Amino acid sequence: MSIIGQITQIGVKGGAPRSDRPQPPGRPDRSGRLDRSGRPDRPQRSHRHLRRAGGASLVTALAVSCAATAGPTGTGPGPRLDEPLAAAGAGLPLGAAQRAEAEYVAASLAAYADRLAQAEARRVAAAERWGLAAVPLRPPPPPARKPDLVSSPGHLRGDGLPPVITRVPTEDKVVFFTIDDGWEKDPELLTMLRELDIPYSAFLSDYVAKDDYGYFRRMHRDGAAVHNHTLHHKELPTLSYERQRREICDMQEVLAAEIGVTPRLFRPPYGAYDRDTLRAAATCGIEAVPLWMEEAWTRRFDYARTDRVLHPGDIVLTHFRGPEEWPGGGTMTDMVRRAVNEVTRQGFAFARLEDYV
Ligand SMILES: [Zn+2]
Known part of the structure; x- marks a missing residue:
């Protein structure tokens, strides 16, 4: 198989997360949205070593370019984004400079395939080391367009108003x-999720996260998204509109200062909200309110539905908890192991x- 074919299979079409592709700060994400800081709220994730390696951005760009050259099915003509390479593929005579460039591209792609x-x-190896029953499955490439969201049945x-969704x-x-609150700051959790390359999102509440935002900055650098779970973890419907607004919107500012993100997503504590909550959240940039369908614990995995199986798109909740907080004990990594299995x-x-979303 040709190198380009390998790349197409291994990397671009074979399921390498689209987030591998470099996205310069300040450019809109696929939805065209920017967060308030001007950064797309799409922290880079996975295969960080590729991006650290010199020239990795170029290599990734070339791989994407070559996939486009091969056309959407890999057989059609497609746009010729890389002329020397296209010329090489067509067997056209090449000048020395073009030949050198084609060789460079081929070598870069081979190196990229090797690193993948x-x-x-x-x-x-990490799955074995962390005691998983099997290697976690890779997700398919993300959708080209995010699905339109409406609130899940039974929700306002x-x-x-931002939609309230459970899946x-x-x-x-x-x-x-999704991992909530921020009590426990177990470094092993970050290591495990990074080594397994499992995507996750944290919904932080300031009253427990604030004693070590450095932990959550590291988490964010690893690629995890950070979202809003209020300042003080109050039951919001018991508060006035204005106090709800402070709980949510002031937390936006805390996260902007501490993590460098202004979240688009917000989860109300206990999943408790009313119309004021949604109105308040909308005023400070919240676009969706993800609740959950399942909850992961160290000793069990809870389902909201009676069929007790996962459905596509379900949101799984868990918490940053220490061994003394989990019923039956255990650690964050025990919880992850059980959930991933x-x-x-x-x-x-x-x-x-x-x-x-
Ligand atoms: Zn909470």
């Missing part, structure tokens, strides 16, 4: 891992919530 294979080997909806409308066999056993993969 090495990354996968490391992930397999209305013009100008994302998708047929992909993916679920979303459950998800993998049912043929699902964890995907990035922000790729869909």
Whole structure:
């Protein structure tokens, strides 16, 4: 198989997360949205070593370019984004400079394929090291267009209100891992999720996160998204509109200062909200309110539905908790192990919530 073919299989079409592709700061994400800081709220994730390596951005760009050259099915003509390479493919005579460039591209792609294979080997080894029953499945490429969201059945909806969702409308066999509050700051959790390359999103509440925002900055650098879970974790419907607004909107400012993000997503404590909550959240940039369908614990995995199986697009909730807080004990890594095994056993993969919402 040609190098380009390998790349297409291994990397571009074979399911390498689209977030691998470099996205310069300040450019809109696929939805065209920018967060308030001017950065797309799409922290880079996975295969970080590729981006650290010199010239990796170029290589990735070339791989994408070559996939486009091959056309959407890999057989059609497609746009010729890389002329020397296209010329090489067509057997046209090449000048020395073009030949050198084509050789450089081929070598770069080969190196890229090699690094992808090495990354996968490391992930397999990590799954064994962390005691998983199987290697976590890779999610499919993110949707080209995010699904339109409306509030899930039984939840408030209305013009100008962010939708309240417990799952994302998708047929992909993916679920979303979300971790709330911020009490426990277990470094092993970050290591485990990084080594397994599992996407996740944190919904932080200032009153517990604030003693070590450095932990959550590291988490964010690893690629995890950080979202809003209020300042003080109050039951919001018991508060006035103005106090609710402060709980949500002041937390936006805390996260902008501490993490460098202004979240688009917000989760009310206990999942408790009213119309004022949604109105207040909308005033400070909140676009969606993800609740959850399942909850992961160290000793069990809870389902909201009676069929007790995952459905595509389900949102899974868990918490940053220490061994003394989990019923029956255990650690964050025990919780992850149990959750990942459950998800993998049912043929699902964890995907990035922000790729869909
Ligand atoms: Zn909470």
